Amino acid sequence: MKQYPYTDKKDTRSGFGAGMTELGRTNPDVVTLCADLVGSLKIDTFIQENPERFFQCGISEANMIGVSAGLAITGKIPFATTFANFGSSRVFDQIRQAVAYSNKNVKIAVSHAGLTLGEDGATHQVLEDLAMMKALPNMTVINPCDYNQTKAATIASANLEGPVYLRFGRPVIPVFIPEDMPFEIGKAITLNEGTDVSIFATGHLVWEALQACQILEDEGISAEIINIHTIKPLDTEAILASVKKTGCCVSAEEHQINGGLGESIAHTLVTNYLAPQEFVGVKDTFGESGTPDELMEKYGLKAASIVEAAKKAISRKSK
């Protein structure tokens, strides 16, 4: 399989911070808002360099979304930042009316998504945000997989006209996406070509999918690894092309299976090309406290679960 060597481990939120630093220097229309989580969002440099373009909102996420919509009306490109739970479920109606329905150029950029936020537990571990956001017309939904991709996605979000939900996380993970790899919103990235099973992964599960690919290869199974960083609009062309070749697939995400990426893929398959699909994700349960790694293990989001799902998908192919 294609190798993705890495020398560094970083959190995806730092990739967001780096993207914001660059946007601060290159795009005078970009403004940032935060609800008392500046350090967690890694936007200190942006604020230092552009104090007049930062608005501290305090712990008032609903207001932050509204103020962002207002700034967007005047032609600014606001990035509203907080934890994923407080930037989605907490403010769904504000996003729905003032951002999505009103089609405002607001970027909702949120960290600490999913289980890997860790010890804070289920109150903070949003696993339903992709479902909510992908259900909104006009909304683009992006879940990048490492530091470099998050930085690229941040910059690409600013250049896209329209509402964006950009979701990233807290844990430190390998930086395996080459810095110069092109990033295009809505365009899936094939990380490894294979013939037996397609594995569609997003966010932190992409690295796990690459680990799974190696394990499968050692057992003589050829897996195609496709990184779906954009949940919506979904790259259905890439998905169908891959499944037509391999005949089955696995979806892998740090999110509820209900309403997640896997369901979007299933919809694509059911309406275009029937093939077995297995789902790696959280199975209709809340999370809990623990280290990111322990939680990924307990909730079945590690490479081993992807391997198992891949074998099951393959076994269900009609002979």
Place this chain on the structure above:
Amino acid sequence: MNLQDIASQVRRDIVRMVHGVKSGHPGGSLGCTDLLVSLYFKHMELKTDDQGQVVFDMEGNNEDVFFLSNGHISPVLYSVLAHRGYFPVPELATFRKLDSRLQGHPATAEHLPGIRIASGSLGQGLSVAIGVALGKKLKGDSHLVYVLMGDGEQQEGQIWEAATFAPHHKVDNLIAFIDFNGQQIDGPTDKVMNNRDLGAKYEAFGWEVLHMDGNDYTSLDTVLTQAKGLAGQGKPIIIITKTEMGQGVDFMMHTHKWHGTAPNDEQLAKALAQLPETLGDY
């Protein structure tokens, strides 16, 4: 034409629009008619072309802009916008009908000139107006942002997030109004959920608080002029605007019953008899 005559036509439009689709919100619309007429026909600086015709663009640079947070009183806004020239007056006949730009609550999806954000889910407009005011400051545009909210709407938590934010960030190019009619859907505001002293609350939050009779043109003129004079002095401004729900139609006044009820044919005739047609019905 004087403002009272314009208002009379706007009130006719409101009851006719609501009657026409047997739905909508006449009470608050009638109560806020004089305020919106005063703003759009006298106090706001609006972008116009060489012929004096208003021109609409989304950003609203170098002009005053208005937001309706209590979106259910869309009939008054639509009528005022139409008569001010933002879109053809006959289009009022499409209110709440299929394929109309005049949605039940204001929306941007149909691109109706004059509307910059959707409203209807209460409690959001103050935040949006603050964002626009900040945007204007960033761009060095000294024009004002106006926003109207309901008094029942003050029960929404987001309002108080916004009320905290605006003084903290010295959003002093913002003039907010509370339609203080003392009514909401389930009854008098004091009975449903007592807001207590809204003026004292906003003052404690750091706002410049003014009071105005929203159905009296002398009061409207004096206080709006005063408010504009207070802009740019470090504080956001709020005007508690006393209005009568249903103002101008005697049987719709002094009750919450006409918050969201359409008149029948007979009631329509009775209402129209009290409102002279001044600019021609649509």
